[in-house]
Amino acid sequence: MKIQLKVNEIDKVFDVEPGEMLADVLNRYKYTVRRGCDTGSCGLCTILLNGKPITSCSYLAVRAGGHSITTIDGVQEKAKEIGEFLVAEGVDQCGYCSPGFVMNVIAMEKELKNPTEEEINHYLVGNLCRCSGYVGHLRALKKYLGVSE
Ligand code: FES
Ligand code: FES
Incomplete structure (x- = not known):
């Protein structure tokens, strides 16, 4: 399925799988998201969603559709x-x-x-x-x- 996101102030459309995590999608599209635990415990994969920090390894990509994301690249x-x-x-x-x-x-x-x-x-x-x-x-x-x- 496709989701629309604003990433680092640029409008994007990403192809995502229903169960895919946001960190996986961002890495696939070459954004910098480091990974450690992949269980939402260490904070390495933190990005901002509408300005608030979330652990992207444990956040379903489809939930981010229509929202604004900031990665360290931005x-x-x-x-x-x-x-x-x-x-x-x-x-x-x-x-x-x-x-x-x-x-x-x-x-x-x-x-x-x-x-x-x-x-x-x-x-x-x-x-x-x-x-x-x-x-x-x-x-x-x-x-x-x-x-x-
Ligand atoms: S990789 Fe550790 S919280 Fe996401
Ligand atoms: S994990 Fe090495 S400086 Fe923090």
């Missing part, structure tokens, strides 16, 4: 900016978790004004990093958001 400048804060805090180890992390940060920035540390931690709880305990990420993020220590 936010390169912002990703670079956030990445520079991570590098400055020395937490860009393998970088595998970074795309999911960046997508969540972009959504959080829009949703929460002057978030507390607890709110930040709560927002990012589904985004796992294999290399660090997230202490450095949190430090970088607070600097990026201008949240005082």
Whole structure:
């Protein structure tokens, strides 16, 4: 079946199977979506659906029809900016978790004004990093958001 989507501000029509997950479709059409657990648990495959983060590995593609999607490909400048804060805090180890992390940060920035540390931690709880305990990420993020220590 065919579904219409706006992906990174461009209207698209994709062929999808009824049970196909959105991450599979996006990968098939050459968008960058990293995968880890494929069970909705690690956050690597996070994209934005109408500006809200979802784990695309566990979201049926047909449900996204008619909606607007943002992948990491569509936010390169912002990703670079956030990445520079991570590098400055020395937490860009393998970088595998970074795309999911960046997508969540972009959504959080829009949703929460002057978030507390607890709110930040709560927002990012589904985004796992294999290399660090997230202490450095949190430090970088607070600097990026201008949240005082
Ligand atoms: S790959 Fe989707 S949540 Fe882990
Ligand atoms: S930096 Fe390696 S998984 Fe996060």
